Amino acid sequence: MKVQESDFIRRETPLLKELLEKLLAAYPYASILAVDSKARRYSVSKRNMAAGEDDLLTSRGFVAKVWDGKHYAEYSFNKVVPEELEEICARIGELVAASDRLLPEGLEEKEYLLPEEERRVEKKTSEEKRTGEKTVFEGSTEYEVDPEEMGDDAILKFLEGLKDKGLAMNDALLNLSAFCEYQKYTKLFLSGRKELLQNVMWFNGGISLAASRGEEIKSYFKSYSCLGGAELLPRMEEDLEESVAATVELLESRPIPPGEYTCICAPDVTGMIVHEAFGHGVEMDMFVKKRAQAQEFLGKYVASPLVTMHDGAGAVRETATYFFDDEGTLAHDTVIIDKGVLKTGISDLQSALSLGTEPTGNGRRESYRRKAYTRMTNTYFEAGDSTREEMIASVDYGFLLENAESGMEDPKNWGIQCMVNIAREIKDGKLTGKVFSPIVLTGYVPDLLKSISMMGKDVELGGGGFCGKGYKEWVKVSDGGPYIKARIRLG
Amino acid sequence: MRRKEQVNAVIAKILSALERLGIDHYLIEETEKESLECFFVRKKLDLKRKSVTDELEVTVYRDFEKDGKKMRGSSAAQIYPGMEEEEVLAALQGACQAASLVCNPYYELPSGKKEAPVPSRSPLAEIGLEESMKRMTEALFAEDTEEEVFLNSAEIFLRHSHRHLVNSAGVDVAYEVYDVWGEYVVQCVAPQDVETYHQFNYRDLNTDGLRREVKEALALTRDRAAARKAPKTGEYTLLLSGQQMRTLFDFYLSRSNTSMVYQKYSNYEAGMKVQGEDIRGDALTLELKAVDPYSAEGIPMKDRLLIDEGTLQLLQGGGARFAYYLGVEPTGGYRKIKVREGKLPFEEMKKEPYLHVVSFSDFQMDDFTGHFGGEIRLAYLYDGQTVTPVTGGSLNGNIMELQADMVFSSEKYEDANYEGPYAVRFKGVKVAGEA
Incomplete structure (x- = not known):
């Protein structure tokens, strides 16, 4: 099955195109990247459990990049409503014009050209830029098991089972933490020459084991990954025994002679x-x-x-x-x-x-x-x-x-x-x-x-x-x- | 930045949704950020950026029973500006369902009351981001005056943040922070082409500090260019100094963290002699320094003594949950520490043969095993007669084996997260280098 486009990106696309048009009216080049990313992380260990959004990977927002004929500037923001489009453009304008206020004497701004594929529209009107020939692309990665459909309960139970199975394998283990996470994102890229949309999902799993030798804790970490969904989970069981054995072996380890x-x-x-x-x-x-x-x-x-x-x-x-x-x-x-x-x-x-x-x-x-x-x-x-x-x-x-x-x-x-x-x-x-x-x-x-x-x-x-x-x-x-x-x- | 009435409207929308869903226990964290960023290649501005964001995270807590025991699960959801009311409800409902599956023993949230917002007293607040950027940029490049050794590239970030925390146990606190941080790479092209990497981080307009740091970095990189050989494989008296000191003491922060203790990764308890009974070097005295007025959960932050003359005074960090489980006072998390300096002047330390490592490619401390080390970018080797700059090879020490004998210098060093002795001496540390 293919990863579906985010409702948020679909809903906001017309407004983002309106913002792009305003920027293209003011600058020879402008682009907007819109991102809606949702990531969830689950972990189960002997004395701790967690399930929820991964705040590093979960985000929703935009970045506009403009070229004023010589220099590039970028503006990141996470709110776009019709009545604030002009304010966003004004803030970008302030940033573009800020170099003299930012740079002390003796420093200057580096000059750049336009990307080759954007140059053909450089001298056109904003309307021509908007309606001219464009590279249009839409793609989605595939998955077998949707983690959202599988649900929090089933994922946590799987991890709990893995933890119990691993801990039962050897009494020397101090702890075993089983975790998994996934990120599902939609990205939309708009410029005078491009309208690109992609929907992607990856899935990770991991087992972290610890055993103690006095105050020293020896740890072992094994990770799993795929482009896709929760179909990865059964793979985490396959070499559990090997991971437990490696952790216990570490208790007898010594630093290597250099x-x-x-x-x-x-x-x-x-x-x-x-x-x-x-x-x-x-x-x-x-x-x-x-x-x-x-x-x-x-x-x-x-x-x-x-x-x-x-x-x-x-x-x-x-x-x-x-x-x-x-x-x-x-x-x-x-x-x-x-x-x-x-x-x-x-x-x-x-x-x-x-x-x-x-x-x-x-x-x-x-x-x-x-x-x-x-x-x-x-x-x-x-x-x-x-x-x-x-x-x-x-x-x-x-x-x-x-x-x-x-x-x-x-x-x-x-x-x-x-x-x-x-x-x-x-x-x-x-x-x-x-x-x-x-x-x-x-x-x-x-x-x-x-x-x-x-x-x-x-x-x-x-x-x-x-x-x-x-x-x-x-x-x-x-x-x-x-x-x-x-x-x-x-x- | 956003206007106060807008902030309150968003939080009111969330509170209304929480009430509709019957969620009695929650933490709302709102962070507004405005940042200005400049990226330089040599002395040219390569890109300028601005970022204006408003981020809200709501953690919901659900109480339930399992096997006759009272449990409290939690889960967080991001709430975005412009979300419709139904979207807010759906996000919170999802977090609520996840929280009801998370089987952790019951604990209490930090309690509090509505407090007056704490404004920033940083000079950055008075002159604004653009002028601050200009002055920090000027300081960054002020010492970059030579042809052979120079700043290859640099990044400067200036940020103004407002943080507002509201929980169901009465906490309603807000504070403002100004930050300036960045990184720069120094290159020296003769007698060989080398580079070194440096970071800085301040809460105020520390132009003098940045200028001084860059000057030292330029000198260090010149020495790195003169270093040709790695030290020979063997055991050395090791001197560490400057930025490595904070990383080294991470071991004690991690081992005394309530989450590490609760999960039995650490055997630390108050009253324990962390360096052992027989301290032959300097006894460690380490204080936790409050930088922000409140923790991520809204706990008021204050300075605390963590280790006194080698004896652990308390368990810290890890959040209110682990503190509750262990029956200790929740402290919030600390970034900055203050360590009491020793009595031996650094010059005295250098009277016997030593290896003084001043730059690693990535100095690491493993809190589980106690091993510390990394690849040597620049060290000064004294064989009893001459001092030679060396580069390459790696060292591998273990703080648990070496801590009873560590000796601190009487000179001080301070950066954003550390205040304490400039250097530490360890004896008998293994180095892998030339055969």
């Missing part, structure tokens, strides 16, 4: 390396600022010839799949690394204007309240031809890295900082049963990527997390790839 080791990375760890270590470095707003070392490596080998890397909202069906981005650029499937060679970065519209390149559908906002930046979507390495067993058997001494936790980008210096929960010791091609935790991965990104000597046969993507730009601007992403074998510094 050093450089041969490592096999599970797909979630591969995903974290793809996303944090490399993906952020090819976000082209970093090229504009000359903050990315990747810019100097275009056309050069940055990885082993085994590596081909993609990003794109149109690349796969996962939690960051959409039809157009928050600046009205249609979704892409961008090949970033092709057989080890860096081909291109990913880009939002304004960065593409600055660089004279094509936008790739990666202009994303945390919400209507925030600026659009270049952001990743679904980012992954393509598969190779090795099995996990072959890869482990090929290691004399090293570690199998599992359960990715977090990472931080460093596009300028291509330094790696990734945290992993579990390193399983491998000796003479076999797992010894020894577990080390917590693990910090460091090093230089191209060194790691060039050291990749084996790639697994199966690609797995996970979309359980959010990605920040630095320490803010959270958006939904997915990442992954196959098992990989590489040399990595662990500490």
Whole structure:
């Protein structure tokens, strides 16, 4: 079944078109993005339960962007009524004219051109702009089980059952928290040349387990995701036993002796390396600022010839799949690394204007309240031809890295900082049963990527997390790839 | 910002809907925000933004019995400006149904009465957002005068907020806040091209503070450009300072949080000696500082002593629910802390060999395990003879193993969320670096 358009967006569309017409009468370019997003989150643990709206993801509002012939300005708001259209236009006018009042001596405003596809209407009258040739698009993602129809009661009961089942598996568990959430959103993008509408839903689940060793709490987190609805829930039961066992194993873990080791990375760890270590470095707003070392490596080998890397909202069906981005650029499937060679970065519209390149559908906002930046979507390495067993058997001494936790980008210096929960010791091609935790991965990104000597046969993507730009601007992403074998510094 | 009569009309609409639905227990949180945002690439304004929003969240509470026990469930719904009355009813009805399924033991909401709104006393309130933006921008770029080391990019956010909280137990409070925060990246192009990332956050027009921070950041980045090698793998006497101090003390805030204690993630209780019986370094004295006049639930905020000479005085944060379960006074949540400084001057700390890490790519403290660390962006390594800037590698320490021996500097450091010793010393911390 297809996700339906929000009643609110349908109701407000004529008024938003009226506002756009007023803005197009005043400026050579104007666009409006309208968002109606509803997200619900459920969680059940031993001593706590919650169900309700997720306030980070639930929002309803608008952002208008205008170009006065030289500069861009944006105005976010969450109320639109006929009698206040003029007031909104006046506030935008004040902002457009505010630069002299905002900037001290010695600073100036950067000049931009119009996006290529909007230039054809630049010199027309507002009526011509409104009625001229337009790209019109309407798309919806699909789902099997509507979480709203399933209802709060059934979802909470499922999670409660999962919690009870997991806790019964081992007395050493201190707690088990089972949660799920979904976001269903409609976005409408209007400009002189575009009228785009999309309706999207994704669903996430997760199990967080904790066991204690004295004052120290060892924890394990497993997430699940899909583009769709509550049909994801049964998957959360499939490897519950494995997750409980991993948590209990952590009680015997010790910090790893620091050093450089041969490592096999599970797909979630591969995903974290793809996303944090490399993906952020090819976000082209970093090229504009000359903050990315990747810019100097275009056309050069940055990885082993085994590596081909993609990003794109149109690349796969996962939690960051959409039809157009928050600046009205249609979704892409961008090949970033092709057989080890860096081909291109990913880009939002304004960065593409600055660089004279094509936008790739990666202009994303945390919400209507925030600026659009270049952001990743679904980012992954393509598969190779090795099995996990072959890869482990090929290691004399090293570690199998599992359960990715977090990472931080460093596009300028291509330094790696990734945290992993579990390193399983491998000796003479076999797992010894020894577990080390917590693990910090460091090093230089191209060194790691060039050291990749084996790639697994199966690609797995996970979309359980959010990605920040630095320490803010959270958006939904997915990442992954196959098992990989590489040399990595662990500490 | 919106006019007072409009605010009251929206809340009146919600109160009427709550009454129609027979909802006796509720919390209404209204937040009006107006923000002005400037984004710079080098010294050029790349984009200017304004945001004007009015957001309302209503939490409804339902009481019921399960297995003979009194329960109270809750669930929240967003109410948007311009919503029709029937839409408001439907949103609240949905929250009410969800609340009746949430099986948490009964607890009481914070009680209160109608209080006079608390205006902001920030100088930002006097001069407005545009002029404040101009002055903060001027301060941000004032020290950016050199060719080799400069501000690569920056973002400045100025926000004026009104917050109004009304609950069914009589709380009716409102206050005003001005904020200025942002981030900037400093680049140094010689002898190698490097960058460092920095954040700032103030409640007032702290132009002097911002200018000073940028000056220090420029100097730090110049040193980062001179650093070539990672420290060797091994154990070091570690010095941490500045912004890492607040993250380090997150451990004590998290462990003393009522939600952590109730869920048995923490064994903290009042009277406990958090650093153990045998404190060989400095005993920790940590005070919670009230920044806003009320908590998110409308609890009046005040300064409180959390840890006195290593002994925990109270449990805090976590909301009224967990405080009720544990039978302790609800305190509201705290962002800012004040730690008593030590007696050892920082220069004395640096007389023995040390590794002083001044910049991480992302310094983290794991409240569950006590492990702290991250990748080293810039550190100063003293081997007993010379001080060398180093970069790369990572450190991994555990506060639970090291806290009895930590020593604080006598010098002070202060930012928006921290006031206390400038530096701390740990001995025997593992570093993964060059072989």
